[in-house]
Amino acid sequence: MLLRIQLDSHLPAYRQIADSLRTLLVDGSLPPGSLLPPVRQLALDLSVHFNTVAQAYRILAEEGWLDLRRRRGALVLKRDAPKSPDPDFTASLRRRLREIAWEMRAQGISAKEIAHELRSIVKGIES
Amino acid sequence: MLLRIQLDSHLPAYRQIADSLRTLLVDGSLPPGSLLPPVRQLALDLSVHFNTVAQAYRILAEEGWLDLRRRRGALVLKRDAPKSPDPDFTASLRRRLREIAWEMRAQGISAKEIAHELRSIVKGIES
DNA sequence: GCTTATTGTATAATGTCTGTGTACATTATA
C-alpha cells in the first residue's frame, strides 16, 4: 500500500488518507473486490492512530466506495456510475484546482512546468 | 474586490481568503502599488470577522506580497522573484492537484470536461 | 459448537485550531 501523508499539513490526516485512497479507487489501482489493509496496519504504516484511518475509511464507505465489516475488513465495491454531480461542489473543486496552480506559480514554479504537470494529469485521467 | 468564499467549506475562511488573494496577486490583477481594502470592509463583504481577514493579510505579508501598516492599509509590493521552491511543498501541491482532478472524476465529471478545465488553467497561467 | 483472535465501532478525553469580541497602537488627515 503505497501511501504517504504529511503530518504537518494543514489538511487533516484523515482527509489526506481518504483523498489518496480515492485517487487509487478512481484510477483503478484498487479494483472492486480488493481488500484494503486493516485500519491498524495502515495506521502503523502512516504513524497515526487507527481511529484516524477508520475515519478515512468511513468517508469512503459513505461515498459508496467501500463496504466495511468487522473482522472481514474494508472491501472495495463496484461503484455505480455517479449521478449528476453537485454543481456547487464541482465549482469549488474547479476553484481549488486553479488556486493550487497559481500557488505553484507563486512558489516559483514556471508556467511551463505547471503546464507539463497538468498535461500529465490529463493524460492519466483520459487513459 | 471580486472575492467569494464558502463559509461551510472544510478549508478555513482565512486560508480561502489568502489563497484567493494570492491568485489575484500572481496573475497581476492586483499590481504592485495597489491598496487592498481595509480588513473591516473586506470582512463585511465576506461576512466574516475582520480579524479573520487580518489573518489572511498577515499570511500574504509573511510571503512578501503585502506591506501592512496601520492607518495606511495593505499595500501590494513588487515581490522579488521567488527563491528556489521548497521541493516538499511543491510535491504536496502536485499531489493535491492530482487528487482534486481524480475527485472531480469521482464526482461524475467526464475526463473530457476535466481536461478542458485543466487546459483553460494552463492558458491562464501561460498568458 | 466453542473459543479465540482479528477486525471495525463507539465514546470520551485532550490538545489544537478557527473565528469572534474587545481593547489598543499607530498614523494620515483635517
Add this chain to the structure above:
DNA sequence: TATAATGTACACAGACATTATACAATAAGC
C-alpha cells in the same frame, strides 16, 4: 493637535482532530 481610520494583540468559546480505551461482531481453528 485632535480625530478617525486602520492594523495588532490577546483572550475566549466552540468546533475539530487525534488519541485512548473499551466494546461488538465474526471468521478461523479446534
